[in-house]
Amino acid sequence: MKELLVKLGSIDRRIIFLLIGLSVLIPLIKPNWVQLPLKIDNNTKVVFDSISSLKDGDKVLLSFEYGASTKPEVHPMAVALLKHLFSKGVKVYIVSLWPEGPIMATLAMEEIIDSNLFSIIEGKDYVMFDYKVGGSIVIKNIADDFRGIYKQDYNGISIDELDIMKGVYSVEDFDFVFDFSAGVPGNAEWVQYACDPKNVSLSSGCTSIMVTDAIPYVESGQLKGILAGMPGAAEYEKMVYDFLNEEVENQNKFINKNEVISKGKAFARMSAQSVAHLLMVFFIILGNLSYYFERKKG
Amino acid sequence: MFMKRQFAIIVMMAMGFLALAGYFLNFPTLREFTDKDAPQWYMIIAGFAAFLGCLNLLQLHIQKVVSQQKNWQYSIFTLLGFFVMIVFGFIYKGVNPGDDYIDANNNYKYDYAEVEDVGNEIYDKYESFEDKNGNGVYDEWKWYTFWKSAEVFIDEPDGILLSGEEYTDNNGDGKFTPEMRWSTVLKSEGSAFYWMYNYVYLPLGSTMFALLAFFVASASYRAFRIRNFEATLLLISGVLLMLGRVPVGSIIPWWIVIFIYVSLFFAIIASKIKDKKIFFSSYLLSNVIGICIGFQFKWNILAPKFLSIPNIQEWIMAVPATAGSRAIMIGIALGIVAQSFRIITGRERSILGD
Numbered sequence: 001m002k003e004l005l006v007k008l009g010s011i012d013r014r015i016i017f018l019l020i021g022l023s024v025l026i027p028l029i030k031p032n033w034v035q036l037p038l039k040i041d042n043n044t045k046v047v048f049d050s051i052s053s054l055k056d057g058d059k060v061l062l063s064f065e066y067g068a069s070t071k072p073e074v075h076p077m078a079v080a081l082l083k084h085l086f087s088k089g090v091k092v093y094i095v096s097l098w099p100e101g102p103i104m105a106t107l108a109m110e111e112i113i114d115s116n117l118f119s120i121i122e123g124k125d126y127v128m129f130d131y132k133v134g135g136s137i138v139i140k141n142i143a144d145d146f147r148g149i150y151k152q153d154y155n156g157i158s159i160d161e162l163d164i165m166k167g168v169y170s171v172e173d174f175d176f177v178f179d180f181s182a183g184v185p186g187n188a189e190w191v192q193y194a195c196d197p198k199n200v201s202l203s204s205g206c207t208s209i210m211v212t213d214a215i216p217y218v219e220s221g222q223l224k225g226i227l228a229g230m231p232g233a234a235e236y237e238k239m240v241y242d243f244l245n246e247e248v249e250n251q252n253k254f255i256n257k258n259e260v261i262s263k264g265k266a267f268a269r270m271s272a273q274s275v276a277h278l279l280m281v282f283f284i285i286l287g288n289l290s291y292y293f294e295r296k297k298g
Numbered sequence: 299m300f301m302k303r304q305f306a307i308i309v310m311m312a313m314g315f316l317a318l319a320g321y322f323l324n325f326p327t328l329r330e331f332t333d334k335d336a337p338q339w340y341m342i343i344a345g346f347a348a349f350l351g352c353l354n355l356l357q358l359h360i361q362k363v364v365s366q367q368k369n370w371q372y373s374i375f376t377l378l379g380f381f382v383m384i385v386f387g388f389i390y391k392g393v394n395p396g397d398d399y400i401d402a403n404n405n406y407k408y409d410y411a412e413v414e415d416v417g418n419e420i421y422d423k424y425e426s427f428e429d430k431n432g433n434g435v436y437d438e439w440k441w442y443t444f445w446k447s448a449e450v451f452i453d454e455p456d457g458i459l460l461s462g463e464e465y466t467d468n469n470g471d472g473k474f475t476p477e478m479r480w481s482t483v484l485k486s487e488g489s490a491f492y493w494m495y496n497y498v499y500l501p502l503g504s505t506m507f508a509l510l511a512f513f514v515a516s517a518s519y520r521a522f523r524i525r526n527f528e529a530t531l532l533l534i535s536g537v538l539l540m541l542g543r544v545p546v547g548s549i550i551p552w553w554i555v556i557f558i559y560v561s562l563f564f565a566i567i568a569s570k571i572k573d574k575k576i577f578f579s580s581y582l583l584s585n586v587i588g589i590c591i592g593f594q595f596k597w598n599i600l601a602p603k604f605l606s607i608p609n610i611q612e613w614i615m616a617v618p619a620t621a622g623s624r625a626i627m628i629g630i631a632l633g634i635v636a637q638s639f640r641i642i643t644g645r646e647r648s649i650l651g652d
Contacts, residue, residue, distance in 0.1 A: 038548075041612065042612060068500040133341060135344075137340045137341055137344070140333075141338065144337075145333075212619050212622075215619055215623060216620050219616060228543070229543070270544060276511060277540045279515070286519070288523055
């Protein structure tokens with residue numbers, strides 16, 4: 001037994017790769033095989049409550065700062081948040097500080113429009129702006145002079161012609177800012193250059209790897225909660241799903257009752273992540289047992 | 299030489315002092331400069347810098363291929379990707395965006411993507427194209443009519459259908475597509491650039507990121523070892539975070555958490571107890587006592603927060619992780635102050651290529 005454990009310490013990495021691959025693949029292909037309850041994290045609850053407190057006609061600025069590599073983690077939370085906002089009749093303004101941001105925003109909006117859940121019109125209920133180079137400086141400009149940098153929307157229509165742009169001059173004219181972040185510029189820059197100096201509520205959804213950097217801002221209240229990676233996205237998706245179903249029963253005028261409300265993608269991916277994490281813990285225990293016996297032997 | 303070195307330093311110092319002064323002097327013109335003009339200058343310069351970056355990338359990889367430096371073969375793929383995306387972005391537009399506007403029944407009313415009038419005189423997907431005033435002219439987007447009173451879809455004899463000559467029948471097949479512009483081609487679903495992004499770059503990007511899972515698993519198997527106290531702490535907090543952030547963490551029972559606590563405690567005091575029999579018997583006894591206490595306090599019905607893995611994970615993130623992050627952030631901020639001071643006073647010249 002001891003010999004076997006020592007041998008396992010130098011197991012071929014390809015076997016580990018294979019097992020990890022299977023642990024992810026099987027729950028994705030057969031989601032019914034692994035069904036686990038989802039506990040809602042406190043930070044996700046704070047985000048949900050903050051968005052829920054918004055009223056019909058409030059203005060929310062969304063910033064898309066992720067791309068292809070981080071799409072599986074961040075995109076589901078963007079779709080869930082858009083559903084939540086449109087279900088409350090909130091006006092949505094989308095900016096992008098990453099070159100891929102506009103494509104991500106377009107994909108998210110397409111998903112919302114294709115769901116047919118909301119009767120939204122571009123230019124009236126939501127507006128998109130193109131990518132602007134400059135990172136944190138763009139954030140600073142949005143904070144001071146929004147119209148100074150955004151002269152036209154994504155479709156090339158002058159913002160003076162857009163009904164939705166009436167009364168929007170700086171970040172202070174928004175009731176809430178939400179940042180989808182996968183790097184720099186990201187939520188830290190929004191805190192430092194715009195929302196904290198101008199006292200505008202800010203929240204963020206980011207990749208798991210970024211959470212440790214963002215958590216001091218959450219603890220200080222500069223970020224109203226955080227959607228942390230895929231688990232955060234899954235938790236938020238679940239809360240929005242329950243909320244939308246409840247609102248349909250309450251005859252919410254912004255939701256099309258005849259359409260089916262879907263759960264979202266992150267929720268389905270959590271089982272795969274659970275099994276993969278369990279397997280990693282198992283590997284760590286195995287590796288340490290092997291290390292212990294190896295040292296004893298040596 | 300003066301322009302390259304001294305002049306560059308003078309500009310750098312002057313701009314540094316000006317930007318800094320804007321935050322300390324209550325002088326409206328200066329404030330206007332630091333708040334509005336300087337950031338806009340920065341954005342313009344950053345735009346050019348991005349262009350220079352592309353040129354630099356090109357130069358670097360061409361040099362690598364020409365001189366056949368180490369791993370020069372990979373540079374071919376970089377250059378190939380670079381040029382392919384340039385061609386699709388600027389030159390080859392690909393399929394026009396989807397032949398969206400079709401006169402499906404030759405009635406000179408142009409419907410959106412095969413969506414027919416279902417009897418409500420509204421001709422498009424999502425009810426967007428509406429004959430507002432019954433003149434047989436179908437307007438694009440309701441808000442558009444509000445602002446522009448746009449008689450958008452007008453069948454003129456020249457085959458050009460819309461205001462602004464935007465929608466033209468490019469190939470005479472009776473399908474009317476928006477005129478493609480440089481910026482439009484990047485945003486249109488049917489374009490080659492969009493296709494390349496959606497079906498090549500997007501899956502490749504996600505794949506690269508997903509590969510991390512395999513490397514993390516392999517690395518944690520080999521590197522996450524109980525070598526000393528610090529490594530043990532790192533390992534335990536890592537495991538708790540891994541389990542606490544996923545649904546499986548919430549179904550781990552309270553007695554396993556007691557077992558983890560007891561194991562952690564005995565791992566710390568292991569070096570103090572020489573006799574193995576005493577060590578293992580006290581370890582087992584502690585576990586049994588812990589579980590008995592649990593049943594006595596009915597933790598099997600409602601476990602306290604300190605025995606729930608997700609709650610422990612939340613605590614780790616909120617207290618030790620926050621403390622560590624703040625320390626790092628303060629350190630970085632002090633470093634930035636020192637570095638900025640060196641740049642502003644002209645001592646730091648590495649940015650000039652020194």
